[in-house]
Amino acid sequence: MMEIFQQLFGSAEGMRTFRAPGRVNLIGEHTDYNLGFVLPVALDLATTVATAPSRDRMLRIYSQQRQEMRQWKVEELAELAPAHDWSDYPAGVARELILAGFPIQPANLLIASTVPEGSGLSSSAALEVSSALALLHGRTLNPLELALLCQRAERNFVGMPCGIMDQYISVFGRRNCAVEIDCRSQGHRLVDLPAGITFVAVNTMVKHALASSAYRERVAECAAAVAGIGQRFRGVESLRDVSPEQLAAVEPQLMETVARRARHVVTEDDRVGRFVEASAAGDLRQMGQLMLDSHASLRDDYEVSCEELDFLVQAATAIDGVYGSRMTGGGFGGCTVTLLRADSAKAFAAKIVDAYRDRFDVTPAVYACQPSDGAGAL
Numbered sequence: 001m002m003e004i005f006q007q008l009f010g011s012a013e014g015m016r017t018f019r020a021p022g023r024v025n026l027i028g029e030h031t032d033y034n035l036g037f038v039l040p041v042a043l044d045l046a047t048t049v050a051t052a053p054s055r056d057r058m059l060r061i062y063s064q065q066r067q068e069m070r071q072w073k074v075e076e077l078a079e080l081a082p083a084h085d086w087s088d089y090p091a092g093v094a095r096e097l098i099l100a101g102f103p104i105q106p107a108n109l110l111i112a113s114t115v116p117e118g119s120g121l122s123s124s125a126a127l128e129v130s131s132a133l134a135l136l137h138g139r140t141l142n143p144l145e146l147a148l149l150c151q152r153a154e155r156n157f158v159g160m161p162c163g164i165m166d167q168y169i170s171v172f173g174r175r176n177c178a179v180e181i182d183c184r185s186q187g188h189r190l191v192d193l194p195a196g197i198t199f200v201a202v203n204t205m206v207k208h209a210l211a212s213s214a215y216r217e218r219v220a221e222c223a224a225a226v227a228g229i230g231q232r233f234r235g236v237e238s239l240r241d242v243s244p245e246q247l248a249a250v251e252p253q254l255m256e257t258v259a260r261r262a263r264h265v266v267t268e269d270d271r272v273g274r275f276v277e278a279s280a281a282g283d284l285r286q287m288g289q290l291m292l293d294s295h296a297s298l299r300d301d302y303e304v305s306c307e308e309l310d311f312l313v314q315a316a317t318a319i320d321g322v323y324g325s326r327m328t329g330g331g332f333g334g335c336t337v338t339l340l341r342a343d344s345a346k347a348f349a350a351k352i353v354d355a356y357r358d359r360f361d362v363t364p365a366v367y368a369c370q371p372s373d374g375a376g377a378l
């Protein structure tokens with residue numbers, strides 16, 4: 001990176017490099033903005049940002065993937081309008097840093113990433129968190145504040161009403177562990193995974209245009225469910241507060257679609273807890289079944305799956321050594337995550353690639369999901 005940095009900006013003097021990982025979510029999908037539970041792991045796929053002070057008043061950011069440069073006077077950053085491209089992530093972070101009392105110093109940034117974009121492995125959060133660390137310019141922010149600031153950048157500047165999962169795991173990821181996040185208290189606990197198993201992500205290579213509008217729709221439908229259920233039961237402020245019994249009691253009064261959305265969230269929260277228990281007991285069959293149940297719920301009740309994801313889940317279950325599989329991330333394309341015996345991983349990859357190619361004439365990318373550490377300086 002130093003060589004490229006030097007070529008681009010003339011000098012790499014004082015260069016520092018930061019890394020923030022993507023993630024795969026094992027279970028707990030579309031529960032974070034409902035203040036429930038999620039269980040992601042940070043990946044060794046990551047975004048790296050190299051930075052050094054610049055001699056003028058400019059902030060320059062170069063994306064190696066896009067081969068594009070953006071630049072602004074540092075004084076302009078507070079008033080910036082979104083450009084509706086990749087640069088909104090670092091620019092949104094810069095704006096939030098200024099609002100939090102961290103003026104942006106003139107600097108050059110070089111961004112490189114191994115997190116595939118639009119794959120449901122959280123390339124956006126990896127870009128936000130690594131940019132924030134670079135733009136802090138040696139100043140420090142506590143880890144939770146860092147995650148929350150990056151979430152605000154995505155919500156306020158990029159305009160995506162996301163939950164906290166992706167930024168949180170990018171900051172708090174831990175090698176060899178999954179992280180169970182309580183999205184209300186914003187605390188977490190590390191979850192050891194059973195020996196002899198592994199997780200593999202398979203990329204459909206599709207991202208349907210629907211993804212961001214449908215995400216907004218789901219957020220609104222969950223709010224409608226809370227409003228409806230809250231009329232009957234006191235103290236319901238989010239779907240996190242709703243028990244399966246309460247939901248069953250009010251279901252007839254809710255719009256049918258809204259009731260199904262709520263049912264997904266309420267049952268998915270419960271599955272996260274049961275998955276963590278099954279993991280502690282080494283009950284691989286139960287872990288796999290919960291992943292399959294999660295997928296069915298996302299497909300039928302939450303309606304965020306698609307033909308390609310459903311195919312991959314179905315095909316995975318027929319392969320030797322597989323315990324369970326589900327879509328991961330926002331949905332409408334991106335990846336599945338599959339739980340399987342570690343010694344079956346190689347054969348699994350070959351078989352799932354063949355099956356997907358036969359069906360869609362597209363070669364899916366396969367990623368080993370080795371739980372890795374969260375963001376930091378390199």
Ligand code: GAF
Nearest residue numbers: 029030162163164165329330
């Ligand atoms: C996207 C969002 F950014 C997350 O906050 C989360 O809601 C996820 O979709 C679905 O679980 O990655």
